[in-house]
Amino acid sequence: AQSVTQLGSHVSVSEGALVLLRCNYSSSVPPYLFWYVQYPNQGLQLLLKYTTGATLVKGINGFEAEFKKSETSFHLTKPSAHMSDAAEYFCAVMDVNFGNEKLTFGTGTRLTIIP
Amino acid sequence: ETGVTQTPRHLVMGMTNKKSLKCEQHLGHNAMYWYKQSAKKPLELMFVYSLEERVENNSVPSRFSPECPNSSHLFLHLHTLQPEDSALYLCASSQGAGVGYQETQYFGPGTRLLVL
Numbered sequence: 001a002q003s004v005t006q007l008g009s010h011v012s013v014s015e016g017a018l019v020l021l022r023c024n025y026s027s028s029v030p031p032y033l034f035w036y037v038q039y040p041n042q043g044l045q046l047l048l049k050y051t052t053g054a055t056l057v058k059g060i061n062g063f064e065a066e067f068k069k070s071e072t073s074f075h076l077t078k079p080s081a082h083m084s085d086a087a088e089y090f091c092a093v094m095d096v097n098f099g100n101e102k103l104t105f106g107t108g109t110r111l112t113i114i115p
Numbered sequence: 116e117t118g119v120t121q122t123p124r125h126l127v128m129g130m131t132n133k134k135s136l137k138c139e140q141h142l143g144h145n146a147m148y149w150y151k152q153s154a155k156k157p158l159e160l161m162f163v164y165s166l167e168e169r170v171e172n173n174s175v176p177s178r179f180s181p182e183c184p185n186s187s188h189l190f191l192h193l194h195t196l197q198p199e200d201s202a203l204y205l206c207a208s209s210q211g212a213g214v215g216y217q218e219t220q221y222f223g224p225g226t227r228l229l230v231l
Contacts, residue, residue: 009155034219041124043207043223105157
């Protein structure tokens with residue numbers, strides 16, 4: 001069974017500092033990996049996804065993530081945090097197993113930006 | 116409107132009430148989903164519909180009853196809920212679901228439900 005672990009339920013960074021949100025996954029087959037962001041009182045919005053090909057994936061709002069198979073990781077980064085990045089971030093894995101394309105989500109990481 | 120919309124945005128109901136949550140997608144997608152988001156827990160997939168047929172039911176209690184009358188609309192009928200059912204209920208849609216589809220899911224803003 002697939003699973004996702006997000007280390008750190010809360011992360012605080014100063015405005016302008018590097019953002020690093022950690023995600024490790026467990027999957028029996030090569031996975032598709034996703035990062036979603038949830039702003040207060042809103043639904044989830046796709047930031048980026050990895051399916052195949054280049055392991056460094058660029059998303060919206062300056063975020064990127066790198067798929068590292070050897071480490072079973074898909075950490076999310078942004079070089080310089082902005083106040084508008086304050087939100088909850090969810091990592092998700094989808095097993096590429098025909099007939100069972102379910103998203104399994106992590107518990108989320110709440111990102112706080114310190115002025 | 117564009118994207119995925121959900122109504123109502125907030126709902127308070129007693130344990131003996133019957134209510135329904137509505138989801139509508141304006142993306143031309145063929146698959147729709149209901150998720151439950153509880154505090155400090157991962158999102159839980161409840162139901163998946165593809166081309167108006169249910170393809171997934173993750174052992175959800177029968178007090179939750181989904182309905183998909185067409186590919187643009189999805190309902191979640193609620194009756195005799197329990198306080199532990201209080202959560203944010205999210206609807207999502209994707210181009211397809213099932214064999215061969217690994218499509219991005221687009222989420223609505225959710226309905227925050229409180230059961231008293």
